Amino acid sequence: MDINCTTYELEVLHKIADAADALKLPCYLIGGFVRDKIIGRPTKDADIVCIGDGIELAHKVASSFSPKPYVAFFKNFGTAQIKIPTPSSEGSDTLNHLQLFEIEFVGARKESYQQTSRKPMVAPGNLTDDQNRRDFTINALAISLNKHDFGQLLDPFNGLKAIQKGIIETPLAPDETFSDDPLRMMRAIRFAAQLNFTITPATFEAIKANANRIKIVSQERITDELNKIVLSTKPSIGFDLLSKSGLLQLIFPQMMLLHGAENVEGMGHKDNFYHTLQVLDNIAAHTNDLWLRWAAILHDIAKPQTKKFEQGHGFTFHGHEVVGARMVPKIFSRLKLPLNEKMRLVQKLVELHLRPISLTKENITDSAVRRLLFDAGENIDDLMLLCHADITSKNKHKVKKYQQNFELVRMRMAEVEAKDHLRNWQPPITGELIMATFNLTPSREVGIIKDAIREAILDGIIPNHFDAAHTFMLQKAAMLNLYPVQQP
Incomplete structure (x- = not known):
């Protein structure tokens, strides 16, 4: 043996x-x-x-x-x-x-x-x-x-x-094989992605001919195979085959909408489907985390809905990160992916994925960096990994420039984090302390003071320390005609 x-x-x-x-x-x-x-x-x-x-x-x-x-x-x-x-x-x-x-x-x-x-x-x-x-x-x-x-x-x-030979083919007639058990079509593509094998032409034609049969397979079994494709070494192989076979249109139509590059008045945009596959492969080279890979798949999912052509400027996709984040729960629900903290992580990364890149296009202020660290919290490293994977272009000089700017953002973030400790930020003044200090019940005034302290720290008006925040709390409360109660 x-x-x-x-x-x-x-x-x-x-x-x-x-x-x-x-x-x-x-x-x-x-x-x-x-x-x-x-x-x-x-x-x-x-x-x-x-x-x-x-x-x-x-x-x-x-x-x-x-x-x-x-x-x-x-x-x-x-x-x-x-x-x-x-x-x-x-x-x-x-x-x-x-x-x-x-x-x-x-x-x-x-x-x-x-x-x-x-x-x-x-x-x-x-x-x-x-x-x-x-x-x-x-x-x-x-x-x-x-x-x-x-x-x-x-x-x-x-x-x-x-x-x-590195090929995938069926023992019996492929048409019969896939019609009998349509999940085998997903498995063929999964093995092609996992093993970097080629599906023989006759076998692939049978998948295309029987694609509609996938409807009799439970969503759970489909998604199990889909996740195995996502976790393969080069998942773009699997998604490209899913697209060309007709299966992707049936199991994940929102992703198919990313296909196509339009050109108007000499101004165009890249094919967001193949851009997404490149981002997915990029992040797959650095992590086996299924949910970070799903964030890569969904980061631009709302570009078709937000696409507009602006005269003299070209195509825009304003707000696609916000719209995309709103789409995540519906997509997870349809695919029977877990509606828990994993889904919320993907949603968060989709919504924030433009923020680090946008910092490279402006003078980076400490305030902007603080707000990014605050909003991303413990997921800042995941976000930076996704954003780095999102740097794609056929122009090598453009990619190099973006990557250099991105490293500047990383360095600035490290400096601000070392000084202000905002990665897993907890407010130095709690709502309970505010209520006890001014003899308040849960109320609008408590929220105003808490928000003011947070904004003052993020804007750099006060340091992220208890004493400074306590002094600021007293000042803000006085403006609201609130005064500390006498302690017995």
């Missing part, structure tokens, strides 16, 4: 082979584990197919480990799963219980589909049936775990050659 397995993985596979032999069940390692080991990608799960009862095999395998792992099984589906700890380092006897090797067991089966559902009707089958039902040739590779031919590669669809 020459697929770069670790010593520990080989030990586990031999345990599975021994258990299958004891039960007299033909048994095979199949799918993604085989593919990724051949490619050299890290993998933490494996699929085992047996000709017989997969749940029985899972229990038999589990009993060979000490301590015995829990067997999660689903009788209706004939599947079972165990999770076993992996060694903390190769050659070590210490097991890492934080990193688990997940093994799924299933009996070989054949599938048939109804036109209105991607959920198959299944029946027991043999290895050939099971390989036939696989989505792509690179995922139909199997390795025997049987005593007489342990380690032999079973590759009826030339999946190994497909890996070597």
